[in-house]
Amino acid sequence: MMKGLLEYMGTEPGRLHFSWISSAESTKFVEVANTVAEEVKALGPAKHFIKEKAEVA
Amino acid sequence: MTSVIIAKSKLNDFLASLKSGYQVLGPVRQGDMIAFGPVNKAEDLALPYSNTRLSIKSVFFPQSERMFGYSLDKEDADAGIIKETPKEYPNRVVLGLRPCDAKAVTLVDVNMDNPQFQDPWWVKRRETTTLIGLGCEHPCSTCFCTSMGSGPFDETGLDVLLTELPDAYLAKSLTPKGDQLLKQAKGTDAASPANEKTAAEIKTKAEQTLPQLDTAKLKDKNMMELFNARFWERVQFACINCGACTFLCPTCWCFDIQDEVSKKAGDRIRNWDSCMFPLFTLHGTGHNPRDHKVQRVRQRFMHKLKYYIDKYGDGPACVGCGRCVQACPVNIDIRNVITLMNEYQTSAGTKA
Amino acid sequence: MLEYVGKIRDIARRLLSENKVDVVIGFRQGTIPMMSEPAVVSRPEDVDELYWDYNCGINLTNYLTKRTDRIGVVAKGCDSRNIVTHIVENQIKREQLYIIGVPCHGMIDRSRILAALDGQEPTAVVVNDTEIVVTGPGFERKFNRQEYLQNNCATCIHRNPVVYDELVAEKVEEQKLDDRYADVKKIEAMSPDEKWAFFDKILAPCLRCYACRNACPLCYCPTCFVDESRPQWLGKSIDPTDVRTFHFLRAYHCAGRCTDCGACERACPVNIPVRLLTKKLNMDVEDLYGFEPGMVPDVRPPLDVYRPDDPGGFIK
Numbered sequence: 001m002m003k004g005l006l007e008y009m010g011t012e013p014g015r016l017h018f019s020w021i022s023s024a025e026s027t028k029f030v031e032v033a034n035t036v037a038e039e040v041k042a043l044g045p046a047k048h049f050i051k052e053k054a055e056v057a
Numbered sequence: 058m059t060s061v062i063i064a065k066s067k068l069n070d071f072l073a074s075l076k077s078g079y080q081v082l083g084p085v086r087q088g089d090m091i092a093f094g095p096v097n098k099a100e101d102l103a104l105p106y107s108n109t110r111l112s113i114k115s116v117f118f119p120q121s122e123r124m125f126g127y128s129l130d131k132e133d134a135d136a137g138i139i140k141e142t143p144k145e146y147p148n149r150v151v152l153g154l155r156p157c158d159a160k161a162v163t164l165v166d167v168n169m170d171n172p173q174f175q176d177p178w179w180v181k182r183r184e185t186t187t188l189i190g191l192g193c194e195h196p197c198s199t200c201f202c203t204s205m206g207s208g209p210f211d212e213t214g215l216d217v218l219l220t221e222l223p224d225a226y227l228a229k230s231l232t233p234k235g236d237q238l239l240k241q242a243k244g245t246d247a248a249s250p251a252n253e254k255t256a257a258e259i260k261t262k263a264e265q266t267l268p269q270l271d272t273a274k275l276k277d278k279n280m281m282e283l284f285n286a287r288f289w290e291r292v293q294f295a296c297i298n299c300g301a302c303t304f305l306c307p308t309c310w311c312f313d314i315q316d317e318v319s320k321k322a323g324d325r326i327r328n329w330d331s332c333m334f335p336l337f338t339l340h341g342t343g344h345n346p347r348d349h350k351v352q353r354v355r356q357r358f359m360h361k362l363k364y365y366i367d368k369y370g371d372g373p374a375c376v377g378c379g380r381c382v383q384a385c386p387v388n389i390d391i392r393n394v395i396t397l398m399n400e401y402q403t404s405a406g407t408k409a
Numbered sequence: 410m411l412e413y414v415g416k417i418r419d420i421a422r423r424l425l426s427e428n429k430v431d432v433v434i435g436f437r438q439g440t441i442p443m444m445s446e447p448a449v450v451s452r453p454e455d456v457d458e459l460y461w462d463y464n465c466g467i468n469l470t471n472y473l474t475k476r477t478d479r480i481g482v483v484a485k486g487c488d489s490r491n492i493v494t495h496i497v498e499n500q501i502k503r504e505q506l507y508i509i510g511v512p513c514h515g516m517i518d519r520s521r522i523l524a525a526l527d528g529q530e531p532t533a534v535v536v537n538d539t540e541i542v543v544t545g546p547g548f549e550r551k552f553n554r555q556e557y558l559q560n561n562c563a564t565c566i567h568r569n570p571v572v573y574d575e576l577v578a579e580k581v582e583e584q585k586l587d588d589r590y591a592d593v594k595k596i597e598a599m600s601p602d603e604k605w606a607f608f609d610k611i612l613a614p615c616l617r618c619y620a621c622r623n624a625c626p627l628c629y630c631p632t633c634f635v636d637e638s639r640p641q642w643l644g645k646s647i648d649p650t651d652v653r654t655f656h657f658l659r660a661y662h663c664a665g666r667c668t669d670c671g672a673c674e675r676a677c678p679v680n681i682p683v684r685l686l687t688k689k690l691n692m693d694v695e696d697l698y699g700f701e702p703g704m705v706p707d708v709r710p711p712l713d714v715y716r717p718d719d720p721g722g723f724i725k
Contacts (some may be wrong), residue, residue, distance in 0.1 A: 001661075001664055001690060001693050001694070001697070001712070002661060003723050004689070004690075004693050005657065005660065005661060005664075005686065005689060005690060005693075006657070007601070007604075008593075008596060008597060008604065008686075008689050009604060009605065009608050009653070009657060009686075010601050010602065010603075010604035010605025010606070010607075010608060011601065011605075012601045013601070017725065018723050018724045018725065019724060019725045020724050032725060035725070048605060049650060049653070049654070050650070051319070051644070051648060051650040051651070052319055052320075053317075053319060053322075053324065054121070054123070054317055054324060054326060054644060054646050054648040054651070055648050055649055055650075056119070056120075056121035056122060056123060056326060056646045056647060056648055057119035057121060057122045057123065087614070088614065088680070089520065089523075089524040089680050090614070090679065090680065091528075103528075105528065106528055107528055107530060110678070110679065111616075120616065120646075120647050121646035121647045121648065195546070197530050198441070198530060198532050199441060294447065294448065294449050294472070295446045295447040295448065297471065297620065297623035297624050297676070298623055299618050299619050299620035299622075299623040299624070299676065300616070300617075300618035300619060300620075301616075301618045301620045301676075301678040303618075304616045304618050304678075305678060313645065315644065315645050315646070317644055317646075326644075326646050328617075328645050328646050328647075329616075331618070334619075334636075335636070336636050382440070382441060383441070384678040386467065386620050386624055386672075386675065386676030386677075386678075387446055387447055387467055387624075387676075388439045388440060388441070388444040388445060388446040389446065390440040390441075390446075392440070393440065
């Protein structure tokens, strides 16, 4: 639901990932880590929820 | 102290000449609301209007403002030295604010610009801003300015006061700044005694539409007896302790200072704060002298209507603009509180 | 709904005279049109202060939190659902309450009417079965009542209290609606960039006054996350990222608990449609868990419990 609300507010699908990996599932860990990295790279640098310096007067 | 006429058909000429020397701000439409924003032509002005949702104060005292900056980069020779953030102070005109807002600015001056303390940003913005007020021919039903020492055509704090006539504005200059502005402005014509007479009639008529709340007794009340009055329980019940009243109020001046650090640089920012918030008085020890809602609600009204009067021999620190009456989500009405305070007598029946 | 006033006063007078309750919480008539003030009365002779009309959109459950006395409380459908939520979350005990149930016809939308009047100031507003008649200096305007209901009331399907000790009138017919989430679906159909820009625009006027949070009966934490300083979760300025983070987290804290009473939106002094966030979560809670908050007092909200069959589509 949190992912749903973030995407509803404009965060790109693919930016946020959830997975459940047991300490015994090394292969799955590698697969998931690679998929996450690929998908996030494809989206490019994040533009949202980034605050370098407050945008105030 | 000159008066001139600005024909409505020449308002754009007047504006164009202002724009050559000033940035011009005025009441403009922003969504459902009217707010102070840049004005390029007469059509930008949201006229006629009752009042802006937020007061004039942010023009001098923005809700969030960077005060200082510093570097935390060890390579930087100036690391750790706090420096004032450079700002620009262009000459500005605020065109068409209501007289109550200008009066409010003079009440905030008492805090921001006094012999003991001068807030540099407030002072510089005040110096470089010229205020052209627009008198209220039709005050709102929630207005009570004349009861608070102001009025629909109050000249306090203004450099120029405009009175709307059928097809022109009578512009009366009230300060040297106003004189200079009107002298340079185009689109103006000489005012006739007849214009002045019409304006005076409009003023009297508008003043008569306003209700009169009695505030005369506030000054002589005993502060502690008012503080301990039982009516606060009743006043505070509905309050949800949001900051709507204080943020919309033209005379609320409190702020909080925060440091925001990102990577190797930091900013010291000040933000409007509100006595309605529990955090406002929370001490570092964890103790909070105003831990309960009733204390915070009482503080807001006592500050405006009693402490200010006692401390400065002036006031009250309310101009009767009615914004808090309109915006309070739970209809806590300052007009009723003023009456409760003014009429309060201790149970013994002695004059409080 | 004006006919409810006498009934509310009668019940309150009886409860206080018979010492069934210590106080009665209801509404007092507003000092300006389309407003009302939450009020508490503790003496039978004061019950005539109580009032009821189409402007009682504030949620009175907000005034019950952690009270220890015996309370008579006036409750419309949504308030009653928040009372249930309060009971589930241990903020009040059912035994303390005498719930004066009000079958509700929906509250009128003050901010939209004021916007439609475009600066003309109403001095009197009368609501009849079909119309809202607004009068002011030199004008009279009529609005269709159904069209100018608060948006949450127009899409409400629980107008009758779900829990009560006494009703002030016969139950009203519940609305049958095809799609209560059309506004949410419209946003969902946008591209990510459009969504981001849309929320930037609606959140731009936010003052961080926290009226939305404080009007909400769900927000009763002793210290809100925005007020935490160790650690400080977000900045306190009106920086757009901080404003958005506040609204996102405020809404998320209401997930699976919000009854869409509309108090947040009604309270906002700058007309931000904050319900667009909570409503999205309400829709998801309905879709994913088949749950409507505040309907039964003995079921914990879905995000408060783990069940093996919880939807897990988002987990890879």
